[in-house]
Amino acid sequence: MQEFKSLKDIPEQDYFTGGSSTCAGCGPSLGLKLALKVLGPETIIINSAGCMTLLPLYPNTPLKASWIHNAIENAASTAAGARHGLDMLGDKDMNVVVYAGDGATYDIGFASLSAAAAKNERIIYICYNNQSYGNTGFQWSTATPYGSETKTTPRGKENPTGTTVVNKDMLKIMGAHRVYAATASLAYPVDFLNKLGRAKERDGFSYIELLGACTAGWNYDPRLTIKISKLAVRCGMWPLYEIEHGMLNLNKDFSELKPVDEFLNMQGRYRALPPNGVERLQGLINEHWAELKEYNGQRYV
Amino acid sequence: MREEEIPYKGIEGIPIIREPGNAAKVNRGSWRLVRPVHHRDKCTRCKICYIYCPDAAINWTPDGPEINLTSCKGCMICAEECPTGAMTEEKEGA
Amino acid sequence: MKQTLVTGNEAAAWGARLVRAKYIPNFPITPQTECIETLARWSADGELPGTYFDRMESEHSVMSAAVGAAAVGTRVFTATSSQGLLLMHEVLYIAAGMRLPIVMANISRGLSAPVTLWSDHNDFLDQRDSGWLMFHAENNQEVLDMVLQAYRITEDPRVLLPAMVNMDGYVLSFTDEPINIPSPGQVEEFLPGYDPAHTIAHGRPITVGPPVLDEYSIFKAQNHVASRNALAVIEEVQDDFERIFGRRYHLVDGFMLEDAELVLVTQGSMSTTAKAAILEMRDEGIKVGLLRLRVIRPWPNEAVAGALKDAKAIAVIDRNVAPGKGGIMFPEIIETLYNLDRRPLVSGFVVGLGGKPQTESKVKEITHKLMDDLAAGRPRMEWNDLEET
Ligand SMILES: Cc1ncc(C[n+]2csc(CCOP(=O)(O)OP(=O)(O)O)c2C)c(N)n1
Ligand code: SF4
Ligand code: SF4
Ligand code: SF4
Ligand SMILES: [Mg+2]
Numbered sequence: 106m107q108e109f110k111s112l113k114d115i116p117e118q119d120y121f122t123g124g125s126s127t128c129a130g131c132g133p134s135l136g137l138k139l140a141l142k143v144l145g146p147e148t149i150i151i152n153s154a155g156c157m158t159l160l161p162l163y164p165n166t167p168l169k170a171s172w173i174h175n176a177i178e179n180a181a182s183t184a185a186g187a188r189h190g191l192d193m194l195g196d197k198d199m200n201v202v203v204y205a206g207d208g209a210t211y212d213i214g215f216a217s218l219s220a221a222a223a224k225n226e227r228i229i230y231i232c233y234n235n236q237s238y239g240n241t242g243f244q245w246s247t248a249t250p251y252g253s254e255t256k257t258t259p260r261g262k263e264n265p266t267g268t269t270v271v272n273k274d275m276l277k278i279m280g281a282h283r284v285y286a287a288t289a290s291l292a293y294p295v296d297f298l299n300k301l302g303r304a305k306e307r308d309g310f311s312y313i314e315l316l317g318a319c320t321a322g323w324n325y326d327p328r329l330t331i332k333i334s335k336l337a338v339r340c341g342m343w344p345l346y347e348i349e350h351g352m353l354n355l356n357k358d359f360s361e362l363k364p365v366d367e368f369l370n371m372q373g374r375y376r377a378l379p380p381n382g383v384e385r386l387q388g389l390i391n392e393h394w395a396e397l398k399e400y401n402g403q404r405y406v
Numbered sequence: 407m408r409e410e411e412i413p414y415k416g417i418e419g420i421p422i423i424r425e426p427g428n429a430a431k432v433n434r435g436s437w438r439l440v441r442p443v444h445h446r447d448k449c450t451r452c453k454i455c456y457i458y459c460p461d462a463a464i465n466w467t468p469d470g471p472e473i474n475l476t477s478c479k480g481c482m483i484c485a486e487e488c489p490t491g492a493m494t495e496e497k498e499g500a
Numbered sequence: 501m502k503q504t505l506v507t508g509n510e511a512a513a514w515g516a517r518l519v520r521a522k523y524i525p526n527f528p529i530t531p532q533t534e535c536i537e538t539l540a541r542w543s544a545d546g547e548l549p550g551t552y553f554d555r556m557e558s559e560h561s562v563m564s565a566a567v568g569a570a571a572v573g574t575r576v577f578t579a580t581s582s583q584g585l586l587l588m589h590e591v592l593y594i595a596a597g598m599r600l601p602i603v604m605a606n607i608s609r610g611l612s613a614p615v616t617l618w619s620d621h622n623d624f625l626d627q628r629d630s631g632w633l634m635f636h637a638e639n640n641q642e643v644l645d646m647v648l649q650a651y652r653i654t655e656d657p658r659v660l661l662p663a664m665v666n667m668d669g670y671v672l673s674f675t676d677e678p679i680n681i682p683s684p685g686q687v688e689e690f691l692p693g694y695d696p697a698h699t700i701a702h703g704r705p706i707t708v709g710p711p712v713l714d715e716y717s718i719f720k721a722q723n724h725v726a727s728r729n730a731l732a733v734i735e736e737v738q739d740d741f742e743r744i745f746g747r748r749y750h751l752v753d754g755f756m757l758e759d760a761e762l763v764l765v766t767q768g769s770m771s772t773t774a775k776a777a778i779l780e781m782r783d784e785g786i787k788v789g790l791l792r793l794r795v796i797r798p799w800p801n802e803a804v805a806g807a808l809k810d811a812k813a814i815a816v817i818d819r820n821v822a823p824g825k826g827g828i829m830f831p832e833i834i835e836t837l838y839n840l841d842r843r844p845l846v847s848g849f850v851v852g853l854g855g856k857p858q859t860e861s862k863v864k865e866i867t868h869k870l871m872d873d874l875a876a877g878r879p880r881m882e883w884n885d886l887e888e889t
Contacts, residue, residue: 118778123477124429130481135460161710174709179564311778328482419722423707
């Protein structure tokens with residue numbers, strides 16, 4: 106596939122319509138709309154239970170491609186079955202693509218994801234990461250960042266920090282499965298869709314993790330979905346990088362990161378995070394960024 | 407209904423949707439508090455609004471963006487991201 | 501016809517091979533292992549062309565992958581047992597709700613805790629309400645025949661539901677029995693290729709598994725009607741089956757029922773022992789017969805009621821238990837007879853949990869207890885096999 110150079114190159118054909126029940130300004134919905142531009146109608150999206158499950162609502166669907174919602178923890182296995190089923194029927198051209206939440210990916214569906222990746226199944230696995238169990242009302246997952254408040258990690262007298270667990274380093278984990286693993290951002294659609302285009306050509310498993318800004322859970326004005334997504338990249342909360350054959354490639358390098366404060370101040374979930382919490386979070390970001398800089402262009406996992 | 411009177415509907419009775427993209431007709435306009443208004447004179451046709459609309463409520467035409475008010479949920483991402491001020495906001499019902 | 505010695509596990513594997521299943525996701529668990537190992541061996545030797553043998557990381561993933569493959573229109577086979585079947589539980593409902601004709605062999609084994617490797621029927625009866633068709637074989641020939649028939653029944657447009665073919669662990673799974681293995685040509689004649697109209701295909705984008713609002717009960721009712729439809733389909737396929745393979749089955753398996761005053765209701769392999777005991781008791785002049793349940797879902801009301809209505813007393817022998825209630829099939833039989841003009845006395849016996857062998861003498865003991873119940877006019881709920889070792 107020809108790489109896109111700018112927004113203007115992105116196909117004008119959509120395989121996604123309005124009329125869904127997701128929130129106005131929903132980041133993950135946008136992610137799927139964009140992805141389908143590259144994937145096209147001969148694609149099966151395998152969805153795990155989560156916010157995106159409400160895209161279709163019988164008898165209507167915004168999808169012009171196929172869709173299977175099975176359960177929460179089995180998108181990767183469902184995809185493997187669909188892939189092999191199609192292959193055995195001689196239909197090698199259909200794309201099989203998972204679109205799963207972070208809870209489904211990092212937590213409850215991790216075993217099935219890990220197995221499908223280890224077996225290098227010809228699947229594209231997109232994790233839309235809204236850093237929580239969004240559909241159930243914004244509870245903590247192992248993708249929730251340090252310092253974020255969620256419904257199950259509320260701030261209180263005993264614990265003013267909210268989330269005290271540091272989120273899993275999922276990219277590294279997936280990279281260690283010897284598959285293609287990359288982060289992506291809604292604010293960098295050219296980068297996202299080029300990664301997807303490359304994944305589509307690969308004869309094996311690809312893992313793309315898209316930060317899915319979530320207006321309801323992160324608690325911000327829906328108009329800010331792209332602004333926040335961009336800031337996440339600029340402040341190092343969501344660096345754009347990829348791991349292939351164990352090698353790290355930092356896609357967006359900055360001589361200096363923006364301080365995390367501006368990113369935090371835009372979202373209700375970080376309101377009232379005490380200064381020492383902000384400091385710790387900034388420390389974690391810096392540490393991760395330094396690691397990426399150190400290994401950029403080198404063997405990482 | 408007595409059990410034996412329930413008609414068997416064949417594949418019509420299976421929970422699948424066989425009309426791709428038929429949600430396009432679902433009206434989400436009622437969700438809006440504000441609506442985007444496009445000003446052709448200021449528009450550079452950069453496609454930013456079109457790319458970033460999460461509900462595919464902006465169609466791309468040779469003349470630039472065209473807002474579909476059936477699908478538009480009024481998130482205002484388009485107005486926020488438009489670099490030239492060609493997308494502005496208006497209160498619904500104003 | 502040539503007879504071959506095979507175990508129950510191998511009989512199920514032969515079924516999968518002969519129906520040309522294209523996708524076989526699997527995960528090992530005793531006593532099912534030999535079934536998937538047999539398929540693995542054939543696959544490695546190139547004897548399963550066009551079939552993908554997929555080693556998964558859990559039974560939950562096995563059933564999930566089965567759903568994925570079936571949703572694109574593939575003929576799928578798998579096998580499991582016990583804890584593995586329970587791990588699939590969530591996805592079993594989904595497979596049925598999506599109306600995907602997956603066929604799975606379950607080699608029954610008691611459930612933990614405590615751990616047992618031996619057979620009882622709690623594992624699959626726990627899936628009774630999942631929407632699957634549930635069959636239960638008595639011997640290895642029936643295991644193979646049931647797998648062949650299961651595909652024909654589940655793929656029928658009037659049914660489109662998954663089916664579980666159950667056999668008793670160890671007693672069948674690891675026991676060689678002489679059976680007829682039909683030729684591929686015969687099976688192809690009985691079961692043509694599978695070309696479903698309700699699954700994803702090139703140029704046919706559909707949305708599978710969407711949330712619904714008011715329609716939920718409409719779809720559940722369709723699942724129910726489809727399952728009820730299977731009763732007629734099961735009977736219908738017997739003509740073709742008999743013509744091609746020379747064997748015929750019924751919704752229920754009756755043995756010496758014509759003049760039976762006492763009837764033992766059984767399931768699975770213990771039925772063979774019970775039949776032998778009945779022959780001996782008949783010699784003693786006891787008018788006893790047997791009804792073996794081989795189709796558990798859909799429930800063959802009329803066949804069961806018809807077979808039992810003239811009995812004076814019935815012993816429902818359950819190799820399973822619902823603690824706090826009793827045997828699981830006991831109330832199902834009572835319910836089936838409840839609206840008859842004349843109701844037989846029905847006693848329940850919980851036996852053979854964790855694989856305790858059911859001998860002929862135990863069957864006779866149950867029969868005598870049933871005679872006592874009839875004389876006293878008082879039914880019982882009895883636990884057998886409680887003597888400590
Ligand atoms: C086995 C099981 N447990 C719990 C749930 C409830 N549940 C539905 S969606 C969801 C959240 C999933 O989170 P994530 O994967 O991050 O997707 P998101 O909702 O954030 O889009 C949960 C916990 C479920 N559907 N199934
Ligand atoms: S809660 Fe967040 S992820 Fe879920 S639909 Fe709303 S915006 Fe999208
Ligand atoms: S973003 Fe603004 S300038 Fe660009 S196409 Fe849309 S309306 Fe025109
Ligand atoms: S307001 Fe939101 S939904 Fe409406 S057209 Fe603009 S981006 Fe799309
Ligand atoms: Mg989430």
